[in-house]
Amino acid sequence: MVKHENFKTCTQAGFCKRNRAFADDVAQLSSWASPYNLDPSSVSFKDGQLSGTILKTVGKAGETVRLPLTVTFLESGTARVTVDEEKRQKGDITLRHDSKARKERYNEASKWAIVGGLEISTGAALSRDTEAGSTRVNYGPAGQHEAVITHSPFGIDFKRDGETHIKFNERGLLNMEHWRAKIEKPAPKEGEEPPPETAEENSEDESTWWEESFGGNTDSKPKGPEAVALDISFPGYEHVYGIPEHASSLSLKETRGGDGKYSEPYRLYNADVFEYELDSPMTLYGAIPLMQAHRKGSTVGVFWLNAAETWIDVLKSKGSKNPLSLGTKSVTDTQTHWISESGILDVFVLLGPTPKDITHKYGELTGFTAMPQQFAIAYHQCRWNYVTDEDVMDVDRKFDKFKIPYDVIWLDIEYTDGKKYFTWDPLTFPNPKKMHNQLDKRDRKLVAIIDPHIKNTDKYPVIDEMKSKGLAVKNKEGNDYEGWCWPGSSYWVDCFNPAAIKWWTTLFKYDSWKGTFANTFIWNDMNEPSVFNGPETTMPKDNLHYGNWEHRDVHNINGLTFHNATFEAMLERKKGEVRRPFVLTRSFYAGSQRLGAMWTGDNLAEWSHLAISIPMVLNQGISGFPFSGADVGGFFGNPSKELLTRWYQTGTFYPFFRGHAHIDTRRREPYVPGAPYTEIISQALRLRYQLLPAWYTAFHEAATTGAPIVRPNFYVHPDDDKGFAIDDQLYVGSTGLLAKPVVTEGAESVDIYLADAQPYYDYFDYTTYVGAGYHTVKAPLDKIPLLMQGGHVIPRRDRPRRSSGLMKWDPFTLVVVLDNTGNAEGTLYVDDGETFDHEQGAFIHRKFVFDWATSSLSSINIGAPGAKTAAYAKTMAKVRIEKVIIVGAPASWKDLSKVGVSEEGVKESKAGKKVELKYYPAQGGKASWAVVRDPKVAVGKGWKIEFA
Amino acid sequence: MGKHQLEAIALLCSLLAVPALAASEAPRPRGVGPEFAKFYKSPDTFTCISNPSLTLPLAALNDDYCDCPDGSDEPGTAACSHISPLSPPSPPTNPNPAARFNETLALPGFYCKNKGHLPLYVPFSSVNDGVCDYELCCDGSDEWAGVGGVKCEDRCAAIGKAWRKQDAERQKSLGAANKRRRELVEAAARLRREVEDRIATLGAQIQGQEVKVASLEAELAGVERSERGRVVKGPGKGGKVAVLASLAKGRIGELVESLGRVRGERERARERVRELEQILATFKEERNPNFNDEGVKRAVKAWEDYAARDKGPDSDPALDRDLDEILKSDAENGLNWEEFESTEESDVEVLYKFEEYLPKPLRDWVDQKLRDLRVTLIENGVLAAPHSDSGDSKAVQDARQQLESAKKDLENDRKELTSHQEDLQKEYGPDNIFRALKDQCIDKDSGEYTYSFCWLGQTTQKSKKGGGHTNMGNFVRIEKVTVDEDLPPDGKGLGSGERYSLVYENGQHCWNGPNRSTRLILACAEKDEIWKIVEQEKCVYRMEVGTPAVCESAAASGKAPAAKDEL
Structure with missing residues (x-):
């Protein structure tokens, strides 16, 4: 069980408690005017950007605090709102305890998270219909978006096509805690009553402004209270998703108590949460502050770019949009309240209108998933620990002996010499070269763990260099911060520091870290950072990072910076040998998807943990970091054989399968x-390998459009309001493959939800299911409930090989699944699976279209050629399509025994070749199907098969 | 694969015996082994081996497309490699919905001729995958298509030569092993003979001892009889009993006092242990195992071991009640010292006292008469034997001592006899061979531990980082197990087939787990050696051990010795 006492509740985090109390106070008032007013005279608009100053009224006398505002309108149709605090910005404050920390509010989160999509809109303009008390800006595609900025009190409504979708400060909960000096009150003398507080002193509860203690650690808080909070409403939206990472449902729950609701806000404060609790808004290892609201016909989102500890309250209120219009359906509004401990206010507003637009536009800002190496999406075999190099080689041999495919074997911390990273234990791993060589024989890889804590010990050059170069995270006094982790006393590398990244890179060179080779890859763990003796198992918030930013300001980005340094290092291991890095991370932030994969941390070998893994992985997908998976089998404890088997059947649908x-x-x-x-x-594993071409294509789509790799029902069927909360079944990319893994003990069947009227066919025997709603699919232990939606072409490779690398030259099978109009289409992306040559056109990208009208299947190029296209095509010239299976084949093919095949670049005389077709009629609820026998067409070429 | 390989080798041997026949064979399709050649002889069509209802044109043979549901049309490609119960199921293709084709692979794999070495089958899934599988296919013929530009040169000459060299060494080593085994068998037989001889010796010895005991018993009876009538006199008035009583009273007082004090100390110690156990239990419960602090982990582990050990009942309430009783005052216990301190003379002693008033000669006469009378009375059960606090006389004691000693010798000899007889019934493996090895121990360094086993004794583990030996099990029985392992070229492995196994159980208890246990699996080798140690699951170990002890037995049971035929 999770140790609740180790982690804060909102009440135990002063800034959360203050802002929640503020919200409660406001809710009780009959009328409330937010003290934030935009000074109309300060408003200016230039080059797609509106600027102005918000004045916050403080105290009875009406003094104000100046808060500079910018609203930037981007070419993508996204708007960005920032609010800062002038006094801190100018450094016009004094810090307590002689702190060396920076005085500004942290404003560099975008430096780490944002990589693009910031082109300023040229079309954005102040609206001509002006109204007193507000400023309006038209922006977005065809000027369909509008921001209505109300001056007093300050607030913004974001509209699309004239309808409001997102409201800032609707409830008046905007709160920038301005800087103030601490007024030391004389301590009451012994035996005397404390003097009665004056009315003004009574107005604010200062108890959590200054030092705060938790679990024996005291946070010195040299900058005093500095929270930033805002309420964001989604009128007419019942479902909100996102803000991973939580072990919770995909559709977020309300957080202010009540039956089936949470009483704590969703928390984002990356932490090493041991034996985490399910169905909980508790924080976990990573944070992506992206939330999207969805309803039939519309999806919108907000991206709260803040790296400090953040809490998010969610409330839903049912009400009629127009109380007078009787008979219309009542709508639900979702209201959220975002509370961060420090930093500037920086929010991106995405107006959709589809789930695809959200993931795409968010991806433009923070980057798309890096295109992984082929092996990275195959099966990974890990254990804490394979204890010797012989052990590794023995496991490797056993997989071959049992004819089970796998690509990667992993080493946890025990391979090191006394937990000193970049070393091998001389007793247990005396011969890493031999081990790597054996793996490489089957094109297999080794992943070794490297954590950010560096052992504080003698005769260890890594710690000596890090300390002498001053690259460690500092404590509040500015000295190297010492904490406790796996090795015992340790220091932490500060990857916010460019010099640290440079130094880190040197450690990974083959001639520096002896015993690593081209098939060694890296696993970054404990990068929240996990500090065993720190508050909430992480660093003190008053620690200092590069640039003298307090840890409090940057905490949620810390994991990303470490992941980033390792990613950079992997690019530079050897000159002239650039391969796509593979680095797994536990901690993450918006943008981490550019650097590798994540997993859901230390789960348990229990059915409930198997079940929660599906919504967690789905949530990662729609939140921009789709390369995700849970530990198959469950990390802690011993799974029953049934649970282990079901977990493999589920894991085969995790983008990251380990x-x-x-x-x-x-x-x-x-x-x-x-x-x-x-x-x-073995069947489940071979299914993954058989479908690797489909998975790789889905990864390519993620890497180029930001689309999730596994997708929830709402994403695929955004207008099916019955399916908006469904999070226990998933679609694989755009393939139409729909899986509902069994996650309960002793199950013999599952009820699978179909959102539309298309035919769905059982993947293994073509049993047909038609009609929106639930269908019962038999699921004894040896059966994976997996359907194919009509209308797709699914690429496969059917030959079982020992690793994915050995499938490189194998022919493809295409499964053409006809829809209810007799059509189908699908795509296939192939490249060398390891280099960056695909960036220069070294890939195959095809679209396969089965056209009912002409009764033909064609392959069409959809890739733009580049410098290396031709050379790559040459290497792939002999790789062919060996088989085409048509599911739902028309009965008219009963007597068809030959089909015509023509191929691009093949002489006319040969072009009309005929190949055999075998037709299998429908029977016993199973669809008719047909097989084209070896059309012998190249996968990289244009071709056409004619069925009539 | 093992079986197929053996079959292949058997077939090869027969082929070599008739080279003329082999040479006259028509060339077989790629990948077909000689034993399947007969299926590939038809000049115009091919019939699927396990599905004779399906006939294909010859062009469909080895055309890299799988037609036969049993894969027999693609002996030379990977096209049918998916036919396996390990593959995702696919829909049936038999037009008759009630029937299913035979969908088991008809062929063992791709046949590598390996000229210059031994022919072997490589799995179809390894054909044309871009990797030269020299372990099975030294001629490189598995990569005939050269996918991705791979070229697998024929290495059979070198590999075959190396293999033959190694094989010769293995044979030599096997010879030495067999020789060593014969020595062991002889030694074992010698040891057994020694036991048998000892049994014979003991038999004779025991007979002698029995006679001796009988005569000593008679002697003792005589001495006792003569001593019984002797009157023992007390040293003075008041009697010894009173003195003893007063001494005993004092002593018991002291003992009761000490017992009370010790008991108090015990209670306090027990309380402290309980407190410490509570602290440790909480410590174990509340620590974060994920942090894996080595010190903490060691402490928790030690605590677990401690907690798991048989502690015996915490405190036996019956014993405590007894103590309570003992600590009560003597009076409460119904013990009245006064009664003993002022002794009343017994009737028998009064009888003797009357002698004191008689003149010496008469007294002697009376004494003699009385003694005889008393003996008669006692012997006839009329008079109780006198209570005497000085015990038996010296003569009786000596006689008894001699008898006891003789009995003891007899008992020891009988015990030894039983143990030797039982030993002869014990299982010592084939030809009693482990008798020759019993209690010899073998060590091996493996990673951070040194492991050792003693034949029919104990298995242990010792960390190089310090700490004592951990018992990984005590020998309980000999079993036979079937193994199927790849054999390394040096022959130091289990290979395939039935092997002797020694089971060691009930070792030290494991943290969060069972009592440690070890299974030794034995294969023929020149000398006793631990090849490999694996912890199969938590605290369940497996040692692969080479020993000459199991060599000939493998040959005798009709199996080729492990090291011989498999590469």
């Missing part, structure tokens, strides 16, 4: 459980 286990558990590699489990697990 089996992992705690050091105190029994061995559980796929070959361990024995009959019938090993056979069933």
Whole structure:
């Protein structure tokens, strides 16, 4: 069980308590005027950007605090709102305790998170219909978006096509805690009553403004209270999603108490939460402050770019949009309240209108998923720990012996010499080269763990260099911060520092870290950072990072900076040998998707943890970091064989597919459980490998459009309001593959939800399901409930190989799944799976279209050629389509035994070649299907198969 | 694969025996082994081996497209490699919905001729995957298509040569091993003979001892009889009993006092232990195991071991009640010292006292008469034997001592006899061979531990980082197990087939786990050696051990020795 006492509730975090109390106070008032007013005379608009000053009225006498505002309108149709605090900005404040910290509010989160999409809109303009008391700006595609900025009190309504979708400060909860000096009150003398407080002193509760203590750690808070909070409403929206990482449902729950609701806000404060709790808004290892609101016909989103500890309250209120219009359906509004401990206010507003627009535009800002190497999306075998190099080689041999494919074997911390990273234990790993060589024989890889804590010990050049170069995170006094982690006493590398990244890069060179090779890759763990003796198992907030930013300001980005440094290092291991890096991270922030994969941390070998993994992975997908997965089998504890088997059947649908286990558990590699489990697990693994072309294509889509790799129902069917809360089944990319993994013990069937009227076919035997709503699919232990939606072409490679690398030259099979109009289409993306040559056109990108009208299947190029296109095409010239399966084949093909095949670049005389077609009629609820026998067309070329 | 390989080798041997026949064979399609050649002889069509209802044109043979549901049309490609119960299921293709084709691979794999070495089958899934599988296919023929530009040169000459060299070494080593085994068998037989001889010796010895005991018993009876009538006199008035009583009273007083004090100390110690256990239990409960602090982990582990050990009942309430009783005052216990301190003379002693008033000669006469009378009375059960606090006389004691000693010798000899007889019934493996090895121990360094096992004794583990030996199990029985392992070129591995196994159980208890146990699996080797140690699951170990002890037995059971035929 999670140790609640180790982690704060909102009440225990002063700034959250203050802002929640503020919200409660406001809610009780019959009329409330927010004390934030935009000074109309300060408003100016230039080059797509509106600027002005918000005046916050403080105290009874009406003094004001100046808060500079900018609203930037981007070419993408996204608007960005920032509010800062002039006095802190100018450094016109004094810090307590002689702190060396920076005086400004943290304004560099965008430096880490944002990589593009900031082109200023040229079309944005002040609206001609002016109204007193507000400023209006038209922007976005065809000027369809409008921002209505109300001056007094300050607020913004964001409209699309004349309708308001997002409101800032509707409830008046905007709160920038301005800087103030601490007024030391004389302590009451012994035996005397404290003097009665004056009315003014009574107006604000100062108890959490200054030092705060939790779990024996005291935060010195040299800058005093500096929270930033805002209420954001989504009128007419019942569902909001996003803000990972939480072990919770995809559709976010209300957080102010009540039946089936949470009483704590969703929290984002990256932490090493041991044995985490399910169905909880508690914080976990990573944070992406992107929330999207969805309703039939519209999706909008906000991206709260703040790296400090953040809490988000969610409230939903049912009400009629227009109380007078009787008979119309009542609508639900969702109101959210965002509370961060420090930093500037910086919010991006995305107006959709579809889920795809949100992921795409968010991806333009923070980057798309990096295109991984092929092996990275195959199966990973991990354990804490494979204890010797012999052990690794033995596991490797066993996979081959049992004919189970796998690509990567992992080493947890025990491979090191006394937890000193960049070393090998001389007793247990005496021969890393031999180990790497054996793996490389089958094109397999090794992933070794490297954490950010560096052991404080003698004769360890890494710690000596880090300290002497001054690259460690500092404590509040400005000295190297010492904490406790795996190695015992440790220091932490400060990857906010460009010099630290440079130094970190040197450590990964093959000639520096001996015993690593081109097939060594990296796992970054504990980068929240996890500090065993720190508050909430992480660093003190008054620690100092590069640039003298307080840890409090940058905490949620810390994991990303470390991940980034390792990513950079992987690019420079050897000159002239540039391969796509693979780095797994536990902690993450918006933008981490550019650097590698994540997993959901230390879960348990329990059915409930298997079940929660699906909404968690789906949530990662729609929140811009889709390369995700949970530990298959469950990290802590020993899964039953049934649970292990079901977990593999589920894991085959995680974008990141890794089996992992705690050091105190029994061995559980796929070959361990024995009959019938090993056979069933092997089928699940081979299914993943068979579908790797489809997965790789889905990754490519994610890497170019930001679309999730596995998708929830609402994303695929945004107008199906019955399916908006469904989070226990998933679609694989754009393939139409719909899986509902079994996550309960002893199940014999599952009820799978179909959102539309298309036919859905069982993947394995073509049993047909038609009609929106729930259908029962048989699911005994050896069966994965997996359907194919009509209308798609699914690429596969059917030959089982020992690793994905050995499938490189294998022919493809295309499964053409006809829809209810007899049409289908799908795409295939292929490249060399390791280099960056695809950036210069070294890839194959095809679209396959089955056209009912002409009864033909064609392959069409959809890739733009580049310098390396031709050379790559040459290497792939012999890779062919060996088989085309048409599911739902028309009955008229009963007597068709030959189809005509023509191929681009093949002489006319040969162009009309005929190949065999076999037709299998429908029977017993199973669809008719047909097989084209070896059309022998090249996968990289244009071709056409004619069925009539 | 093992079986197929053996079959292949058997077939090869027969082929080599008739080279003329082999040479006259028509060339077989790529990947077909000689034993399947007969299926590929038809000049114009091919019939799927396991599905004879399906006939294909010859052009469909090895055309890299899988037609036969049993894969027999693609002996030379990977096109049918997906046919396997490990693959995702696919829909049935038999036009008759009630029937299903035989969808088991008809062929063992792709046949590598490996000229210059031994022919072997490589799995279809390894054909044309861009990797030269020299372990099985030294001629490189598995990569005939050269996908991705791969070129697998024929290395059979070198590999075959190396193999033959190694094989010769293995044979030599096997010879040495067999020789060593014969020595062991002899030694074991010698040891057994020694035991048998000892049994014979003991038999004779025991007979002698029995006679001796009988005569000593008679002797003792005589001495006792003569001593029984002797009157023992007390040293003075008041009697010894009173003195003893007063001494005992004092002593018991002291003992009661000490017992009370010790008991108090015990209670306090127990309280402290309980408190410490509570602290440790809480410590274990509340620590974060994920932090894996080595010191903490060691402490928790030690605590777990401690907690798991048989502690015995915390405190036996019955024993405590007894103590309570003991600590009560003597009076409460119904013990009245006064009664003993002022002794009343017993009737028998009064009888003797009357002698004191008689003149010496008469007294002697009376004494003699009385003694006889008394003995008669006692012997006839009329008079109780006198209570005497000085015990038996010296003569009786000596006689008894001699008897006891003789009995003890007899008992020891009988015990030894039983143990030797039982030993002869014990399982010592084939030819009693482990008798020759019993209690010899073998060590091996593996990572941070040194492991060791003693034949029919104990298995242990010792960390190089310090700490004592951990018992990984005590020998309980000999079993046979079937193994299927790849054999390394040096022959130091289990190979495939039935192997002897020694089971060691009930070792030290494991933190969060069972009692440690070890299974030794034995394969033929020149000398005793631990090849490999793996912890199969938590605290369940497996040692692969080479020993000459199991060599000939493998040959005797009809199996080729492990090291011989598999590469």
